[in-house]
Amino acid sequence: MSELLNVSKSIDLYTRACELIPAGSQTNSKRPSGYAPGAYPVYFASAKGCRITDIDGNSYIDYVLGLGPITLGYCYEPMDAAIREQLGKGIIAGLLSPLEVEVAEKVCEMVPCAEMARYMKGGAEGTTAAARIARGFTGREIILNSGYRGWADTWAAQAGNPGVPKAFEGTIFGFPRDDLDALEGLLKQHAGNVAMISVDVAGGTAAPREVVEGYRRLADEHDTILMFDEIVSGFRMARGGGQEWYGVTPDLAVFAKGVANGMPLAVVCGRRDIMEAGADFIISITYGGEALSLAAASACLDIYKAEPVQEQMWKQGEKLGKAFAASAANSGVPFKCHGPSCMHSMSFDYEDRELSARVWTLFLQEAARRGVLLRRGGLMFITYSHDDEAVEETIAAVDAVMPIIAEAVDAGDVDARLHTGEVQQSFRTFVR
Numbered sequence: 246m247s248e249l250l251n252v253s254k255s256i257d258l259y260t261r262a263c264e265l266i267p268a269g270s271q272t273n274s275k276r277p278s279g280y281a282p283g284a285y286p287v288y289f290a291s292a293k294g295c296r297i298t299d300i301d302g303n304s305y306i307d308y309v310l311g312l313g314p315i316t317l318g319y320c321y322e323p324m325d326a327a328i329r330e331q332l333g334k335g336i337i338a339g340l341l342s343p344l345e346v347e348v349a350e351k352v353c354e355m356v357p358c359a360e361m362a363r364y365m366k367g368g369a370e371g372t373t374a375a376a377r378i379a380r381g382f383t384g385r386e387i388i389l390n391s392g393y394r395g396w397a398d399t400w401a402a403q404a405g406n407p408g409v410p411k412a413f414e415g416t417i418f419g420f421p422r423d424d425l426d427a428l429e430g431l432l433k434q435h436a437g438n439v440a441m442i443s444v445d446v447a448g449g450t451a452a453p454r455e456v457v458e459g460y461r462r463l464a465d466e467h468d469t470i471l472m473f474d475e476i477v478s479g480f481r482m483a484r485g486g487g488q489e490w491y492g493v494t495p496d497l498a499v500f501a502k503g504v505a506n507g508m509p510l511a512v513v514c515g516r517r518d519i520m521e522a523g524a525d526f527i528i529s530i531t532y533g534g535e536a537l538s539l540a541a542a543s544a545c546l547d548i549y550k551a552e553p554v555q556e557q558m559w560k561q562g563e564k565l566g567k568a569f570a571a572s573a574a575n576s577g578v579p580f581k582c583h584g585p586s587c588m589h590s591m592s593f594d595y596e597d598r599e600l601s602a603r604v605w606t607l608f609l610q611e612a613a614r615r616g617v618l619l620r621r622g623g624l625m626f627i628t629y630s631h632d633d634e635a636v637e638e639t640i641a642a643v644d645a646v647m648p649i650i651a652e653a654v655d656a657g658d659v660d661a662r663l664h665t666g667e668v669q670q671s672f673r674t675f676v677r
């Protein structure tokens with residue numbers, strides 16, 4: 246194996262991109278500066294199943310997967326066939342698509358809280374529509390929120406980001422996800438004016454069951470709407486999302502990444518009375534009934550219903566998590582896999598946090614050299630196409646990397662082993 250991964254075409258193209266595209270990328274979490282810049286690919290040329298090839302011709306087993314939307318696998322044939330078939334009939338029209346009804350029926354069958362459903366394109370659009378519906382339905386302003394819901398003003402106001410009008414201040418308050426006392430305190434403080442509690446029950450780690458049950462209890466006690474952001478947990482933790490897995494039914498939910506195996510579709514769904522009220526608020530997008538994504542969603546939901554997709558993700562994730570932990574333990578590396586095994590998050594737990602961050606960079610660099618793409622901290626997404634062969638290859642790669650990390654930390658030469666530019670975890674500053 247050569248000392249360096251050749252990603253020179255990626256680097257050249259990214260240099261051009263930074264002249265033309267602010268920060269070179271459309272997605273903060275895809276910015277190369279957050280990975281192992283210079284020693285990790287930037288651009289993909291093609292992808293199939295669980296494998297992706299970069300523009301320099303290197304091939305990898307992928308656990309980043311577009312940050313979650315790919316659930317079945319890249320270019321998954323039944324999905325591509327459904328998209329091709331619809332392509333032959335048209336993408337969008339002034340008339341509605343029958344697929345709008347077909348997908349809503351499938352969502353309402355699969356998702357516990359869904360009595361009605363409507364479509365958006367991205368996650369932020371979905372969560373922002375849910376906020377508009379909750380505020381309009383209740384006639385109240387305040388949202389109590391834990392975690393990232395997207396880039397829109399509604400959510401960005403929580404951290405006071407540049408460009409968000411001051412008028413949004415005081416319309417949203419954050420709480421630590423598992424802290425029911427903090428949530429209850431906010432509910433009392435803003436009694437009578439809370440439109441909605443919004444949470445992602447599985448962000449990073451799965452929330453304890455009693456906490457998720459506590460959300461439901463507190464929402465009922467304070468007569469407010471409970472919304473689950475299922476953009477990541479949806480169709481991964483279980484067919485019906487985190488709400489099915491926990492057995493706790495929210496009033497509203499938003500799904501996006503897992504709906505259509507990479508085609509851009511978000512689903513806002515929930516209680517009939519709330520959803521119906523939302524029909525009269527200004528929530529309307531040109532592309533809501535775009536038929537390629539709906540055809541993909543329809544095919545995807547059929548596959549979820551018929552095949553053990555989620556079971557495979559949990560099973561392969563568990564094998565990977567156990568094997569990574571064993572390799573780390575053998576080498577004396579303080580490493581952990583957390584959260585649901587269908588989408589593990591991972592940590593290096595050196596006392597020196599700076600060292601942990603640099604070790605992450607070394608881990609990403611050395612795993613990429615051995616043909617495995619991981620993401621700092623996880624989430625380590627898995628698809629239905631991650632077969633045993635891919636899992637074994639990944640385990641062998643990580644087994645080779647852990648001793649290198651141990652050696653580098655012992656020798657105090659982690660930095661000397663990095664073939665990277667400056668690492669910036671820019672996304673962290675965006676969410677508080």
Ligand SMILES: Cc1ncc(COP(=O)(O)O)c(C=O)c1O
Nearest residue numbers: 367368369393394395445476477
């Ligand atoms: C839990 C969660 N909610 C909302 C979003 C926003 O989705 P989008 O980037 O599609 O707007 C994300 C994106 O990563 C997310 O992970």
